[in-house]
Amino acid sequence: MIIPELPSYLTSLGGESYKGWIIALFTLSAGLSRPFSGKLADKIGRIPVMIFGAAVCFVVGLSYPLLQFVGGFLFLRFAHGFSAGFTPTGTSAYVADTVPFDQRGEALGIQSLFGSLGMAAGPALGGWIASVWPIEVLFYSAAFTAIFSILILIRLKETLQVKEPLRWKLFKLDKNEILEKRVLLPSAILFLSVFSFGVVLTLVPDLSSHLGIQNKGLFFAIFTLSSLGIRLIAGRTSDRIGRVRVMRVASAVMVVAMISVAFASSKVMLLGGAVLFGAAVGMYSPTTTAWVVDRSLDQFRGRALATMYIFLELGIGLGALVSGWLYDNQSENFQTAFLFSAGVASLGFVILLFTKSDGKPKPLSVA
Numbered sequence: 001m002i003i004p005e006l007p008s009y010l011t012s013l014g015g016e017s018y019k020g021w022i023i024a025l026f027t028l029s030a031g032l033s034r035p036f037s038g039k040l041a042d043k044i045g046r047i048p049v050m051i052f053g054a055a056v057c058f059v060v061g062l063s064y065p066l067l068q069f070v071g072g073f074l075f076l077r078f079a080h081g082f083s084a085g086f087t088p089t090g091t092s093a094y095v096a097d098t099v100p101f102d103q104r105g106e107a108l109g110i111q112s113l114f115g116s117l118g119m120a121a122g123p124a125l126g127g128w129i130a131s132v133w134p135i136e137v138l139f140y141s142a143a144f145t146a147i148f149s150i151l152i153l154i155r156l157k158e159t160l161q162v163k164e165p166l167r168w169k170l171f172k173l174d175k176n177e178i179l180e181k182r183v184l185l186p187s188a189i190l191f192l193s194v195f196s197f198g199v200v201l202t203l204v205p206d207l208s209s210h211l212g213i214q215n216k217g218l219f220f221a222i223f224t225l226s227s228l229g230i231r232l233i234a235g236r237t238s239d240r241i242g243r244v245r246v247m248r249v250a251s252a253v254m255v256v257a258m259i260s261v262a263f264a265s266s267k268v269m270l271l272g273g274a275v276l277f278g279a280a281v282g283m284y285s286p287t288t289t290a291w292v293v294d295r296s297l298d299q300f301r302g303r304a305l306a307t308m309y310i311f312l313e314l315g316i317g318l319g320a321l322v323s324g325w326l327y328d329n330q331s332e333n334f335q336t337a338f339l340f341s342a343g344v345a346s347l348g349f350v351i352l353l354f355t356k357s358d359g360k361p362k363p364l365s366v367a
Contacts, residue, residue: 046160065140081313093305105237116282123220189288199258219274228282231282253283259339
């Protein structure tokens with residue numbers, strides 16, 4: 001809800017040179033918290049981890065109107081990232097716990113479908129709220145939305161079979177608890193794919209204004225809607241023909257999408273790029289998650305998913321920082337930034353070409 005309005009809001013606070021940090025700080029804290037959320041999800045349960053993330057979203061959302069200066073805003077962006085660092089890790093592990101192996105891709109596609117519905121409605125609704133009421137109303141609306149997540153979560157049954165009580169010892173990480181080596185390959189591919197996501201989150205609001213689009217959330221709504229149906233198809237297809245083959249297509253479409261946005265000179269061209277971008281996101285999101293779960297052991301599922309999300313946050317954060325630096329608040333630099341992101345996405349495509357196709361996924365042997 002709030003992302004499309006944050007660049008102009010930060011500018012109003014006098015921090016236009018820090019636009020790249022809007023997403024970067026959020027993803028930095030999310031990435032730093034992933035090893036902890038993964039370990040806690042494997043130790044104390046999936047549901048407490050999800051609830052904590054939603055609670056952070058509520059508290060920080062209420063705090064934006066209270067700290068209306070650049071330093072305070074950047075602090076809150078960092079704090080807000082802990083919501084993304086916890087909730088998705090617990091959610092993906094919970095879903096993977098509850099479905100049969102041969103329907104994992106389809107189930108994670110359904111999960112990402114509902115995430116996309118929120119991502120589609122949020123920016124469009126947020127843009128409308130900000131156009132009618134003061135920005136504070138937008139922050140409060142986003143905060144109270146998190147309450148409904150908590151009300152759902154407290155009614156769910158925990159899926160972790162053997163749970164430990166929460167204690168300080170669990171917050172101490174050994175070096176082998178930070179990353180799960182079994183899932184480094186799909187995580188690295190995801191990093192190269194979501195670099196473009198960081199670029200889009202950072203630059204598209206300004207690009208939309210530059211092209212005369214009043215609702216800066218429109219691009220986000222279009223790309224999210226375009227990803228809805230394809231998420232189910234991609235997840236189900238990856239169950240049948242393998243994760244690698246679907247990811248090859250997703251990477252290729254991402255390259256084309258970024259090139260399309262780079263050369264967009266009208267509203268129609270930009271929104272056409274949004275459709276392609278949504279198709280790419282809709283393919284790689286559930287497929288990568290299923291690929292990671294395939295390669296992980298059950299007892300380290302939370303850690304494996306946390307590793308994936310660390311690479312995701314790193315990719316988005318670097319995409320935001322690099323694109324903000326390349327853009328430098330100069331409209332003539334839009335093309336350079338988006339073409340650079342197309343180059344990064346193409347690296348993922350090349351790696352996938354040389355990655356052996358996994359065929360139909362098979363259960364991982366612990367032995």
